Amino acid sequence: MHWLGGIRFFEAAARHQSFMRAADELHLTHGAVSRQIRQLEEALGVTLFERRNRAVFLTEAGHILHAAATQSLDVLGAAAQRIRAHGQPRALVLSCEPTIAMRWLIPRLPRFTESHPEVTLHLMAAGGPVDFARSGVDLALRRNDFHVGPELHAHEVAEEWVGVVCRAGASAGASSHRLHTRSRPDAWQRWAKAAGGAQRFGADAWYEHFYLTIQAAAAGLGCAIASRLMVADELADGRIAAPRGFVRDGSCYQLLSPVAFEHDARRRAVRDWLCQEAQASLGADPAQVAASPHPVRGAKGAAKRGGRKDGK
Incomplete structure (x- = not known):
């Protein structure tokens, strides 16, 4: 068989x-x-x-x-x-979008373990809607680009800031390749709309996943659209540059749970830690952020995605 x-x-x-x-x-x-x-x-x-x-x-x-x-x-x-x-207390399983998991969450997990030794956290890389009953997942960190039913509890962790990134010292203009990802095929269009208009770049190149476009940009193969969270560490140490800053694109990252956060101290601990780390990453280098006076809230904003709102 x-x-x-x-x-x-x-x-x-x-x-x-x-x-x-x-x-x-x-x-x-x-x-x-x-x-x-x-x-x-x-x-x-x-x-x-x-x-x-x-x-x-x-x-x-x-x-x-x-x-x-x-x-x-x-x-x-x-x-x-x-x-x-039968094995209580068991580990909490956190499902996270792969690029955020690899480029942002995993490098910071030792800090969670140090500050919350009582909580064992297992990480699962996955994206999109999650079936909590069948998957064995306890929490899911997701971008709010799909419908969340009212049976779930949702807490906004951070707004999504996006911008053009390239290898430090490289040009980001008409001669640069524009790197696309099939997992976010509209990333350049969303950035252009949020940034106030498209700008000229060179030929287009396509990659299968978001993290591959960022890796390609860091290697000098062109310019990619990246989430500020995804490149926070590379920006801090100068490996990647964001010459045009970052703008809110109207979406956010939210933590989903089938159980109310106020009913589970371990879920609250994960939620609060994620929010703290996200805000620290977004505020680490304010000069890199092209701030707008008000949050951009599009049709896909957190308040319009359904689900129960916990906290924010």
């Missing part, structure tokens, strides 16, 4: 009705997910998806397998919850 390994790829693709969105959730390439599903189809001897013009649709066999996979995952999730309940 070697084909069982492909079930998680199939379940994600069936749930999203998209190989690309499944790849984003699993932090793999579209090709990797497609290969896994093709191998599963070959092992079972049936076609699970109809592929039409980059869209995929479940076949009759696909619907049958998806129903069974969903039921099995629910059973496994419930069993995991029961097992974890």
